[in-house]
Amino acid sequence: MNPLARVRLGKTSLEVTRLGLGGAPLGGLFTDVPEGDALGTIQRALEMGINFFDTAPLYGHGKSEMRMGKALASAARDSYVLATKAGRLLLPVEPNTLEPDEFDRPAPFKPVFNFSYDSVMRSFEESLKRLQLERIDIVHIHDPDDHYKDAIEGAYPALARLRSDGLIRAVGAGMNQAEMLARFAREGDFDCFLLAGRYTLIDHTGLKELLPLCVEKRIGIIIGGPYNSGILATGARPGAKFNYADAPAEVMEKVRRVDAVCRWFDVPMRAAALQFPLAHPAVASVIPGARSVAELENNFRLMSYPIPPEFWAALRDAKLIPPEAPTP
Numbered sequence: 001m002n003p004l005a006r007v008r009l010g011k012t013s014l015e016v017t018r019l020g021l022g023g024a025p026l027g028g029l030f031t032d033v034p035e036g037d038a039l040g041t042i043q044r045a046l047e048m049g050i051n052f053f054d055t056a057p058l059y060g061h062g063k064s065e066m067r068m069g070k071a072l073a074s075a076a077r078d079s080y081v082l083a084t085k086a087g088r089l090l091l092p093v094e095p096n097t098l099e100p101d102e103f104d105r106p107a108p109f110k111p112v113f114n115f116s117y118d119s120v121m122r123s124f125e126e127s128l129k130r131l132q133l134e135r136i137d138i139v140h141i142h143d144p145d146d147h148y149k150d151a152i153e154g155a156y157p158a159l160a161r162l163r164s165d166g167l168i169r170a171v172g173a174g175m176n177q178a179e180m181l182a183r184f185a186r187e188g189d190f191d192c193f194l195l196a197g198r199y200t201l202i203d204h205t206g207l208k209e210l211l212p213l214c215v216e217k218r219i220g221i222i223i224g225g226p227y228n229s230g231i232l233a234t235g236a237r238p239g240a241k242f243n244y245a246d247a248p249a250e251v252m253e254k255v256r257r258v259d260a261v262c263r264w265f266d267v268p269m270r271a272a273a274l275q276f277p278l279a280h281p282a283v284a285s286v287i288p289g290a291r292s293v294a295e296l297e298n299n300f301r302l303m304s305y306p307i308p309p310e311f312w313a314a315l316r317d318a319k320l321i322p323p324e325a326p327t328p
Helices: 035-048 059-072 117-131 148-164 179-187 210-217 228-234 249-265 269-279 293-304 309-317
Strands: 006-008 015-017 052-054 081-086 088-092 109-113 138-142 170-175 192-196 220-224 283-286
Touching: 006 283, 015 283, 035 059, 035 293, 059 081, 059 109, 059 117, 081 117, 081 148, 081 170, 088 117, 117 138, 117 148, 138 148, 138 192, 148 170, 148 179, 170 179, 179 192, 179 210, 192 210, 210 220, 228 249, 228 269, 249 269, 249 309, 269 283, 269 293
Parallel strands: 052 081, 081 138, 138 170, 170 192, 192 220, 220 283
Antiparallel strands: 006 015, 088 109
C-alpha cells in the first residue's frame, strides 16, 4: 500500500496522504519527547512526502500545537493539511502546580472542558497563535462524550461559522467512540471524523453503523490509534495497553490469535494494523503517532509492506475480522 497516495477527504477539496502523523506523542503523551526530536520528526515527515498532520490543544497542553507550528513554518502553506481540535480551553497556571495526567512535562496550562460557541471561537484563535498560522484546514470537536448538547448547539455552530467564513475548510469531531459520531453525522453537516481505536485490526465497532453512514453522507474518516494504545505494536505481553489501560484478558487472547496468523504468513502485525482500516471506502487516512524519526520511518515501511490476500482470508476464516469488513 502506498503511504503517499492522496485521497479526497469526504466531500471536501482537501487531499490527504494515506499515512499521516498524529501529534499526541509529540506533546509528551505518557513520556516526554525532547523538542529537537519532535521538530525533526515533523520535518522528516514533510521530506518523505507526508502531507497530513493532526494535533490538539490538549496534547501537552499546547506543546504539540506549538511544535507543529514551528516545524511546519518552513513549508508552503498549501503543501500540507493540518487538523486541530476544540473543546478544551487552556487556562494558565503556575509551573509545577498541575495535577498529573497522561502528558509528561506539559506546558503550564490547565485544560478545561468547554464546548460553548464563544469558547470554541476563543480556542480557535488561541490555536492560530500557537500554530503561527492564519488558517487551519480542519477543526474537530474533541471528545464531547458527556457534552453532546453543548457540542451540537455550541461547538458545531461555531465551527460551521468558521467554515462559512473560509477560516477552516472542514468541520469534524474526534472521539474514541463510534456511537456519538453517528449521531453527529445524522444531525449536523460534518465533513470528517477522527475515529480513534474503534476501527482497527481487533476492534470493529465502527463497522456496523458509523462507517456505512459516512459512505452514504460522504463524510471522510481519519483513523487514529491504529495500534489500539499499543497492544497491536507490542503484542500480548504483560503490561500491554488497550484503550489507554491494561488490556483485558479477552483482548490479550484475541491479539495472540491474530499474532499467530501474522507469524504464519510472515506479516508484521503492525503492518496489518496500519493497512486494514484503509480498505474501507469511508477511510481516507490513518494517523499513527511517532516519537522519533525512526518510529515515523518504520510506520512508513510497514504501510508499504506487501501483504498477500491469503492473509486477510485466513483472518476472516478464523473469525478474527467480520465477513463484511473490506480488506486491502
